[in-house]
Amino acid sequence: MGYRCLSCGAARRPPSATCPDCGGYIEYAESDLKALRRAVEGDPFAALPPIHHRVSMGEGETPIVPIDPGVFDRPITGSVYAKLESLNPTLSFKDRGSALLLSAIVDESTEAEAVVVASTGNTATSVAAYAARIQCPCAVLVPESTSDRKLRHAAVHGGEVFAVDGSFSDCFRMAQQISDRRVINATAVYSANPYVASANRTVAFEIVDQLGVPDWVSVPVGAGPLLGGVFRGFLELSEAGIIERVPRMLAVQMEGCQPIVRALKANDPVEAWTEEILTGIGAIADPLIGYGEDGEHTREAVLRSGGDGVALTDEEVLDWAERLAREAGIYAEPASAAAIAGLEAIAIDSSEVGVALVTGHGLNESGDGKAAPKPIDTNSEAVYEVLL
Ligand SMILES: *Cc1c(COP(=O)(O)O)cnc(C)c1O
Ligand SMILES: [Zn+2]
Numbered sequence: 001m002g003y004r005c006l007s008c009g010a011a012r013r014p015p016s017a018t019c020p021d022c023g024g025y026i027e028y029a030e031s032d033l034k035a036l037r038r039a040v041e042g043d044p045f046a047a048l049p050p051i052h053h054r055v056s057m058g059e060g061e062t063p064i065v066p067i068d069p070g071v072f073d074r075p076i077t078g079s080v081y082a083k084l085e086s087l088n089p090t091l092s093f094k095d096r097g098s099a100l101l102l103s104a105i106v107d108e109s110t111e112a113e114a115v116v117v118a119s120t121g122n123t124a125t126s127v128a129a130y131a132a133r134i135q136c137p138c139a140v141l142v143p144e145s146t147s148d149r150k151l152r153h154a155a156v157h158g159g160e161v162f163a164v165d166g167s168f169s170d171c172f173r174m175a176q177q178i179s180d181r182r183v184i185n186a187t188a189v190y191s192a193n194p195y196v197a198s199a200n201r202t203v204a205f206e207i208v209d210q211l212g213v214p215d216w217v218s219v220p221v222g223a224g225p226l227l228g229g230v231f232r233g234f235l236e237l238s239e240a241g242i243i244e245r246v247p248r249m250l251a252v253q254m255e256g257c258q259p260i261v262r263a264l265k266a267n268d269p270v271e272a273w274t275e276e277i278l279t280g281i282g283a284i285a286d287p288l289i290g291y292g293e294d295g296e297h298t299r300e301a302v303l304r305s306g307g308d309g310v311a312l313t314d315e316e317v318l319d320w321a322e323r324l325a326r327e328a329g330i331y332a333e334p335a336s337a338a339a340i341a342g343l344e345a346i347a348i349d350s351s352e353v354g355v356a357l358v359t360g361h362g363l364n365e366s367g368d369g370k371a372a373p374k375p376i377d378t379n380s381e382a383v384y385e386v387l388l
Helices: 033-039 094-106 122-133 148-156 168-178 195-211 225-239 259-266 292-304 314-327 334-346 381-387
Strands: 002-005 026-029 064-067 079-084 114-118 138-143 160-164 183-185 216-220 248-254 308-312 353-358
Touching: 026 195, 026 225, 064 195, 079 195, 079 334, 094 114, 094 122, 094 183, 094 195, 114 122, 114 168, 122 138, 122 148, 138 148, 138 168, 148 160, 160 168, 168 183, 195 225, 195 353, 216 225, 216 334, 225 248, 225 292, 248 259, 248 292, 248 334, 259 292, 259 308, 292 308, 308 314, 308 334, 314 334, 334 353
Parallel strands: 079 353, 114 138, 114 183, 138 160, 216 248, 216 353, 248 308
Antiparallel strands: 002 026, 064 079
16 A cells, blocks of 8 residues: 555655656555555545645535436437536646645645646646645746636636646646745646546446446546546455446547547657647647647557547537537536547447546636626516517
């Protein structure tokens, strides 16, 4: 039991993110069968690292809801479920990792006293909120193009926000330079810290508890610690004999920045996306410049699961975000609607069950939706006219 190197298996100490011997990624793995059993029986946090003082705001244990097949354009004969990670305390799944990371800072075993985080928005908001909870100073580095609402949400919690003239990769490089033994890099990629992907394993534990093992789990992917962590969770359960198979992982990216999906299609190792970023869906637009191995780690998880990758256009994803809101009652940010669109794109068949991770809430994105109210006088007939 403990943090170990995923490549050579050696026990390793956080907050190191990579193995000093072989360079492999460090992640927590649970070897206590009882803890893993508890994790799929209502206590998903039972298989997280032991922590003296857990910093928590009720993250995780999110609902899973069916999506009516009628919402799909193409005939979908299998069953599709949405796991509403958008209902976490700061409205995205990033809270799972933030809770574990800030818990580690309170733990006496680290010397950390502050955090720095590179983010396309949601990690910034999440880390700033959890840092506020323990009065831990927090610096946030975001690309200039980041949604205004996400920035304000991070600033409300006291995060010191810096706008970087560059992509997410530039922000990440700066965060790596700034971090040292007093300042933990809270960026949500494997090579920044061992906490984030370790915490994302709980999504797998919850899905098994709520639904059993689905055939597909569809995940919007930047660098992919969500997809990788969820896959690890399923793999751990399968190696412990608690489940009989693992689901196929579907990596969903945008056509305008798809380093991982491109590599999956070409059957080549992942390389950084050095072309122009041609998508407005910022939450998953990660060119991986300087840390292509993070993307490769995600690709390996997809391959090992027997999964696939799909790249979508901005237009179809924005259309899906609107359709989910209007026809399924789910307000997802566009990057999250991409998870459902991805299941439609691969057209799962009648015997299959797909789970789409709705990673973040629409309220964190600005500028979408039509809110123009209709004029009304004292004549209530106008209301009947639009309703019936
Ligand atoms: C961070 C994020 C993702 C991408 O997850 P990674 O595992 O970091 O690649 C997807 N959707 C939303 C809404 C996010 O905030
Ligand atoms: Zn190693």
